[in-house]
C-alpha cells in the first residue's frame with residue numbers, strides 16, 4: 001500500500017463508505033483490475049464502492065485532499081483500457097466503482113424519462129423501461145454487464161444508433177461528483193433548457209476524466225409493436241448507399257437497422273457458426289441486414305419492407321433478398337451478423353479498426369483503405385462490416401493464411417495508420433465507438449492535436465487542476 005494511504009486514512013474511508021464500501025483484499029480486487037481484452041493489468045491501492053451520491057462525494061473529497069487519484073469504473077467491459085487503474089508509489093490510485101449505485105430512482109411516463117443511478121446494468125434499465133411499456137433503446141452485446149455510467153462516459157453506440165442516436169443523444173440530465181468532491185446536480189428531465197452552457201455534454205464521452213457520474217435522467221420511447229427483418233444482396237457498397245437513401249424515403253423513421261457485410265465476412269460466419277446456412281440461394285459480393293420497426297403490426301411492417309425491396313430489385317439495386325418469416329429466422333440473420341467478429345478469431349490474428357466516415361464516403365473508405373492495406377500486406381484478408389447507416393465500419397484486417405501471427409501483428413502500427421489516414425482524409429474519425437482510454441491517446445494526438453486537443457486539455461485543467469480523476473486517459477499525462 002502507498003505511504004499516502006495510512007492506516008488512519010484507510011479507517012476514515014471505511015467509515016465514510018460503510019460496510020461493503022471498500023475492498024482491500026488483493027484476491028477480491030482482481031476482477032476490478034483485469035480488463036476485457038487482456039491488454040492491460042491494473043494496479044490499485046483499494047476499490048471504493050460508494051452506495052450513495054453523498055458517500056461518493058465524501059470519498060472523492062477525501063482522495064482529493066490526500067492527492068490520491070481515482071479511476072471511475074462501471075461494468076469494466078470497455079475495450080480501450082479507460083477503467084484500468086495504474087497505481088504507483090508516486091501516483092497512488094483507487095478504483096471508484098459505481099457498482100453499488102444501482103437504483104432506478106424514477107420512471108416518468110408523462111415526460112417519457114427514466115432517472116437511474118450510474119451503476120444500473122444496461123439490461124436492468126431496458127427491463128425497467130419495458131415494465132412501464134416504454135423502450136430504452138441503447139443496446140449492445142455487453143448489455144448484461146456494462147453500466148449506465150460507463151455507457152454515458154464512453155458515449156456507447158450499439159445497434160440502435162441509426163434510429164435513436166448514441167448514448168449521448170439519450171441523456172437529458174446528469175448528476176456528477178466533480179474531482180474536488182462537489183456534486184454537479186444537473187439531474188433535470190427537461191426537453192428544453194437553455195440556461196447557459198450545456199454542462200452535461202462535458203461529461204458524456206469524457207471516459208471518467210472530468211468527474212464520476214452518479215445518476216442520469218434519460219429519454220424513453222414508445223415500444224415498437226411490430227418489426228420486419230430482411231437479408232438483402234447488393235452488388236457493391238455504392239448500391240448499399242443507394243438502397244439506404246431509398247429506404248429512408250420509403251420507410252422513414254421506421255428504419256431501425258442497416259448493417260453491411262461483405263461476402264468474405266458472411267463466409268467466415270457461415271463456416272464457424274454451427275447450424276447456420278446462407279440466407280440466399282447463391283453467393284453475392286455484399287449483403288445488408290435491413291430492419292424496420294414501429295407502431296404498426298408486424299404484418300403491416302413486413303408488407304411495406306417486402307414491397308420496398310421488390311421495387312428496388314426492379315430498379316436493379318438489389319440482387320436478391322429474403323424477409324424473415326419467423327422470429328427464429330430473424331435471429332438466424334442477426335446471428336450471422338453478430339458472429340463475424342468471433343469468426344475472425346478462427347482465422348488467426350487480426351488488426352481491428354472501428355472507424356466512421358460521412359455516410360456518403362463509406363464506399364471510398366472500403367475501396368481506398370483496402371488498397372492501402374494490401375500495399376503493406378498483399379495477402380491480408382479484409383473483413384469489412386458494420387453500421388453503414390451510421391457511417392461506422394469495422395474495418396478489420398485478418399492475417400494472410402500463410403503468415404506467422406506475430407509477424408503480422410508487428411505491422412499493427414503501419415496498417416492502423418494507413419486505415420486512419422484514409423479515414424481522416426475522408427473527414428472521418430479513428431474512434432467511432434469505445435473511446436480513447438489508454439489505447440488510443442497517440443491517435444488522438446495525431447488526428448485531433450492542435451486546437452482541438454488543446455481545448456480538451458484546458459477543460460481538463462479547469463475541472464481537475466490536480467489531475468486526479470482518471471489521469472493518463474484520453475488527454476494523456478499533460479501534467480508531467
Ligand SMILES: Cc1cc2nc3c(=O)[nH]c(=O)nc-3n(C[C@H](O)[C@H](O)[C@H](O)COP(=O)(O)OP(=O)(O)OC[C@H]3O[C@@H](n4cnc5c(N)ncnc54)[C@H](O)[C@@H]3O)c2cc1C
Pocket residue numbers: 036071072073074075076077078079081082083098118139140141142145146147148149150151152153154155156157158159206207208209211212213214433434437470473
Ligand atoms: C462483447 C462486447 C461488445 C461491445 N459492444 C459495444 C458496442 O456495440 N458499442 C459500444 O459503444 N461499445 C461496445 N462495447 C464496449 C463497452 O461495452 C462500452 O464501452 C460500455 O459503454 C462500457 O460500459 P462499462 O460500464 O463496462 O464501463 P467501464 O468499462 O467500466 O468504463 C469505461 C470508461 O467509462 C468510465 N466510467 C465508467 N463508469 C463511470 C462513471 N460512473 N462515471 C464516470 N466515468 C465512468 C471509465 O473510467 C472508463 O474510462 C462492447 C464491449 C464488449 C465486451
